Amino acid sequence: MNLSPFLTFFLLTVVKIVIVLVITLTSVAYTVLLERKVAGRMQNRWGPSRVGPFGLLQPLADGIKLFLKEDLMPLAIQKPLFVIAPIIALSCALVSIAVVPFGPLTEVHVHGQPGFDLFDISNINIGLLVILGITSIGVYGIALSGWSSNNKFALLGSLRATSQMISYELALGLSLVGIVLRAGSLNLRTIVASQSAHGALSWNILGGFQIVAFVVYLISAFAEANRTPFDLPEAESELVAGYHTEYSSMKFAMFFMAEYANMITISCVATLLFFGGASSPWGNALPNIGGAIGAAIFPVLWFVLKVFCFLFLFIWVRWTIPRFRYDQLMAFGWKVLMPIAIVNILVTALVMSVRS
Structure with a gap:
């Protein structure tokens, strides 16, 4: 059966979306297991080790348990908003993966027409803006959950999350302006290509002298994700479980x-x-191992390894650094991170103008 080019492209895109979604959800489950394992080691205990070999089936057991638990609905809630809030939070977290290029540019010809990229779902010119926009919408789920719950602890948690998001979103966005200035584009593939000439020496954190921007981004990202030491919206010692x-x-x-x-x-x-x-x-110093297949697979492995290192850092910080006070959290965002991010933009622009 001969399918039209559009229908073939559409079906292949749907298959790619399903594969990426399954991989992402599986990664979420096993990141939880990784956190429990690393936390156990840091506290001189084993962590999950009973379900499956080395505890590897623990995420499956946790998923089944949560799915089968009774779904309690408090009486005085705003039910439509109460139900839709977690859907908004999870949807925004998953949709942003669509513009992430997780491998080299590898185009497949569909009916002689190039343009089907294997290693990202959507390659658009404003990919970075899309990620920032979608992830910032996710706070609406948290805000709605706190308000619709009709619970003072949940409401305080959602208010904290909202003000925290406003404060650190500015610093996070400003920290990325230097990257955009150097690459001259908001396209994520273009930004990656601008760092690939000489290996690690071309990366923005080294060759681009954006280490200050990276520190600002990383700290702001911890606050954006509501992770320790910025987990004030769900602080157990103050708000039970927050929102x-x-x-x-x-x-x-x-x-x-x-x-x-x-x-x-x-x-x-x-x-x-x-x-x-x-x-x-x-960079290109290593020989090409495995031909065309190796050229496609090894970059994906490099990408996964780098992402894993960041996830490990998230977990390491959680079990190492104590929680900030709320006034410290807000003052740090407005009085420290944002001025540093602005100075980084000015210095980057000045250096680029002098070099040109």
Whole structure:
């Protein structure tokens, strides 16, 4: 049966979306297991080790448990908003993966027409803006969950998340302006290509002298993902569980998954913007092993390794650094990170103008 070029392209894109979604959700589940394992080692205990070999089936057991738990609905809630809030949070966390190029530019010819890229779902010119826009919308899910729960702890948690997002979103966005100035584009593939000439020496964090921007981005990203030491919206010692106090079963699981999906997205963006994406640290110095297949697979492995290092850093920080006070959190964002990000933009622009 001969399919039209458009229908073939559409079907292949759907298959790619399904594969990426399955891989992302599986990564979310096993990032939770990684966190529990690393936390166990840091506290001189084993962590999950009973379900499956080395505890590798623990995420499956946790998923089944959450799916089968009773879904409690408090009486005085705003039900439509209460239900839709975790959907918004998880959807925004997953949709942003669509513009992440996780491998080299590998086009497949469909009916003689090039343009089907194997290693990203959508290659658009404003990919970086899309990620920033979609991830910032995710806070609406948190805000709605706190308000619709009719619970003072949940409301305080959602208010904290909203003000935290406004404060650190500015510093995070400004920290990336230097990267955009150097690449001259908001296209993520163009930004990665601008870092691939000489391996690690071309990466923005080294060759681009954007280490200050990277530190600002990383700190802001911890606050964006509501991770320790900036996990004030769900501070157990103050707010029980914050914005998801009233949630149970799969609704709670969706918030949980959204947090870890955001961690993966943040790690992917940091890899793309500061560490050369899927490029090798040695650039073109290494011989081509495995021909065309090796040229496609090895960059993906480099990308996964870099993302894994960032995820490990998220976990390491959680079990090492204590939580900030809320006034410290807000003052640090407005009085420290934002001025540093602005100065970084001015210095980067000045250096580029002098060099040109």
